[in-house]
Amino acid sequence: MTKNTREIFVTGGAGFIGSAFIRLLLDETADCKVTNFDALTYAGNLDNLEGLDAARHRFVHGNIADAEAVHTALGENTHAIVNFAAESHVDRSIANAAEFLRTNITGTQVLLDAVRARGVKRFIQVSTDEVMGSLPENEDAFFTEESPFAPNSPYAASKAAAEHLVRAAHHTFGLDTVVTRCGNNYGPRQFPEKFLPLAISNALKDESIPVYGDGGNVRDWIYVDDHCRAILLALEKGRPGAVYNVGARNEHHNIDVVGSLLNTLGKPRSLIRFVKDRPGHDRRYAIDPLLIECELGWRPRETWETGLQKTIQWYQQNSRWLERTRSGAYKDYYRKQYGTEVAAT
Numbered sequence: 001m002t003k004n005t006r007e008i009f010v011t012g013g014a015g016f017i018g019s020a021f022i023r024l025l026l027d028e029t030a031d032c033k034v035t036n037f038d039a040l041t042y043a044g045n046l047d048n049l050e051g052l053d054a055a056r057h058r059f060v061h062g063n064i065a066d067a068e069a070v071h072t073a074l075g076e077n078t079h080a081i082v083n084f085a086a087e088s089h090v091d092r093s094i095a096n097a098a099e100f101l102r103t104n105i106t107g108t109q110v111l112l113d114a115v116r117a118r119g120v121k122r123f124i125q126v127s128t129d130e131v132m133g134s135l136p137e138n139e140d141a142f143f144t145e146e147s148p149f150a151p152n153s154p155y156a157a158s159k160a161a162a163e164h165l166v167r168a169a170h171h172t173f174g175l176d177t178v179v180t181r182c183g184n185n186y187g188p189r190q191f192p193e194k195f196l197p198l199a200i201s202n203a204l205k206d207e208s209i210p211v212y213g214d215g216g217n218v219r220d221w222i223y224v225d226d227h228c229r230a231i232l233l234a235l236e237k238g239r240p241g242a243v244y245n246v247g248a249r250n251e252h253h254n255i256d257v258v259g260s261l262l263n264t265l266g267k268p269r270s271l272i273r274f275v276k277d278r279p280g281h282d283r284r285y286a287i288d289p290l291l292i293e294c295e296l297g298w299r300p301r302e303t304w305e306t307g308l309q310k311t312i313q314w315y316q317q318n319s320r321w322l323e324r325t326r327s328g329a330y331k332d333y334y335r336k337q338y339g340t341e342v343a344a345t
């Protein structure tokens with residue numbers, strides 16, 4: 001490391017996307033080192049950091065809503081903060097929104113204050129398409145950067161509030177901020193409360209797969225490393241104050257996602273179990289990624305077929321990771337959410 005080394009402060013880097021981003025950043029840049037600041041909630045997992053170069057990655061256990069902890073952990077010359085830290089699961093926000101407000105809203109403001117106080121050059125907010133609500137089905141409608149905010153779940157509302165705070169910090173204090181808004185990520189190391197890893201892990205154990213409502217909801221799926229490449233481009237070349245939608249033009253009905261998965265695994269469709277719908281369930285997300293494609297030259301590298309294949313293989317080959325995440329508190333969550341026991345490990 002030289003004196004030109006850039007210090008990147010990544011929050012939430014022990015989670016699914018944050019850990020993938022740190023891997024990519026260390027692989028694809030030679031001049032960066034990372035402070036990974038994470039509260040290790042139920043979704044944070046030190047196993048996700050296995051194999052990272054210790055000379056370029058420093059883990060700090062801390063909460064983004066705790067200003068003193070953030071200030072203590074920030075280096076003298078932090079180049080950028082990339083904020084992944086969040087409560088990220090819609091169903092949990094419906095059960096109890098309190099932590100979503102503290103982490104997603106207060107936490108983001110604490111980080112923005114720190115950027116200002118400590119002269120951090122750039123702030124990247126990892127946001128979500130859910131801030132724009134739900135699109136009509138069977139219509140040629142897509143989310144663009146101009147789409148109005150219409151968050152429908154407490155999770156989405158908290159992420160929308162965070163985006164407003166980022167916008168205000170740029171407008172009022174001139175902070176150099178960039179927001180990325182992505183759709184549904186899939187890939188290795190995703191906590192199995194989310195639909196795809198839940199479906200994969202249940203199918204691997206011949207356990208039924210809960211599908212909400214009629215299974216006709218549409219999500220726009222993106223392989224996690226493609227999302228991370230978009231965030232890296234936003235960090236390196238994003239326009240100050242910009243918002244970029246990130247999507248791989250890969251819409252699928254939930255029922256078809258499970259169908260593809262069962263086909264690939266050679267498991268029967270009888271594993272599908274339709275269950276009570278999620279309250280306020282958004283019907284369709286679909287992203288128009290034209291801006292990031294034209295302005296930053298971003299393109300996804302994985303197709304749905306290659307990405308799904310890689311993802312399934314990873315879960316098949318990492319049964320220890322899966323067993324550990326499905327033990328303990330996960331069992332209580334699963335029982336409350338689905339009214340059945342999670343398959344024995």
Ligand code: NAD
Nearest residue numbers: 012014015016017039040041043044063064085086088185
């Ligand atoms: P995740 O739930 O897997 O990980 C979140 C991480 O943040 C965990 O490591 C957790 O310990 C940490 N964390 C939570 N509260 C914290 C706090 N107060 N202080 C410090 N760390 C804290 O989430 P993910 O799926 O990796 O999502 C990462 C980010 O990307 C989130 O901001 C989410 O809103 C956004 N996003 C996710 C998706 C998706 O499909 N998963 C899509 C678009 C945007």
Ligand code: DAU
Nearest residue numbers: 088089090128130182183184193194195210211212217254
């Ligand atoms: O669009 C981006 C968002 O994608 C991110 O901001 C969120 O952090 C991320 O969790 C995700 O939100 P969703 O609510 O779309 O993801 P989830 O995996 O919870 O659900 C995907 C779809 O599958 C959704 O239509 C609900 C449905 N579903 C989900 C679960 C957990 C089921 O049918 N059964 C289930 O058991």
